[in-house]
Each structure stands twice: as C-alpha cells, then as structure tokens.
Amino acid sequence: MNPKLLQHFIKKYFANINADDYEFENMAHLEATDDLTFAGRIERNYCYWHELSFDYINQNNLGIVWTNNQGFYFYTPAVMYQVLDDFNERHNAVITIWWFFRLKDEFLENNDTELFAYFNDEQLLIVILFLKILMKNDAFYFDEYTAIINKIEQLILTQP
Numbered sequence: 001m002n003p004k005l006l007q008h009f010i011k012k013y014f015a016n017i018n019a020d021d022y023e024f025e026n027m028a029h030l031e032a033t034d035d036l037t038f039a040g041r042i043e044r045n046y047c048y049w050h051e052l053s054f055d056y057i058n059q060n061n062l063g064i065v066w067t068n069n070q071g072f073y074f075y076t077p078a079v080m081y082q083v084l085d086d087f088n089e090r091h092n093a094v095i096t097i098w099w100f101f102r103l104k105d106e107f108l109e110n111n112d113t114e115l116f117a118y119f120n121d122e123q124l125l126i127v128i129l130f131l132k133i134l135m136k137n138d139a140f141y142f143d144e145y146t147a148i149i150n151k152i153e154q155l156i157l158t159q160p
Contacts, residue, residue, distance in 0.1 A: 003084040014077035022070035054082040065098040073118035
C-alpha cells in the first residue's frame, strides 16, 4: 500500500482522538527515564495526536510507547503517521522499534488483548497495514510481524 494513502486513512479513522479524553499513566514496571518520566505528568501542549512531530515522539519514545492502553491508543496514530511521512529515514527509528516491541512483548508474548481495547475494527486494520509495510523492510522479525498480524486479525473476527 502506498504510504501516503495509509496516512490518509490514519487521519480519517483516528481523527478525533483527543488527549483530554484519556488518562495517561506510565507502566508500573518501567524505570523512570530521562525521556519522559511519567506520560501522565508531562506538560502537554497538544490535544490531538496529529499535533505531535516526529522529533517529539522519537525523543520521548519510552514514555510514549510504555504508557497504559489509553496512552498507547492515543500515540499509535502519531507513530504510524510520522514514520510513514519519511519511511526510508524513520522505519528503523527508536520510536518505531520500541512501538513494535510493545506489540511483541505485551500483545504477542503476554497475550494482552487489552492493549487494543480502544481500537475499532477500521483502526485495527490500519495497524495491520502499517505492520505489513514495516515487515517488508525487516526480515529479521518477519515471524513476529506475521504472528502479531494474525493475532490482530483474530481479535477483529472475535469482537462483537
């Protein structure tokens, strides 16, 4: 899929996610980082994910990726959109790697389907398409990408 087309769908299907509607908490097992100690305590001068620059999310990668499920829902479209904006330069960025490892650790290995509790079917499909784009450029984790995609597909099929 063309990255610009996927960006269009990210904007369309994640459009109204407002930070003020969610409570962000850092995961309890994560050590405090210099990047972003507690996602819920940072001074946010943004309301919507599309206001976040790539530099912001990449510099604050651990705090952004390891927030609770509400925070993960809020930041995921920003990660996907910003990585696609300059894919060749950003697909191996720190934020992209940590975002993938959150999926791998929480969703795949720990079977935590609650990670996607706030996502609707269209949003989950967009995550799948993004993962397929990443997978084309990362043969090392091909099996993990495939397993995550299959698990998200099953999650969609089993939701009411």
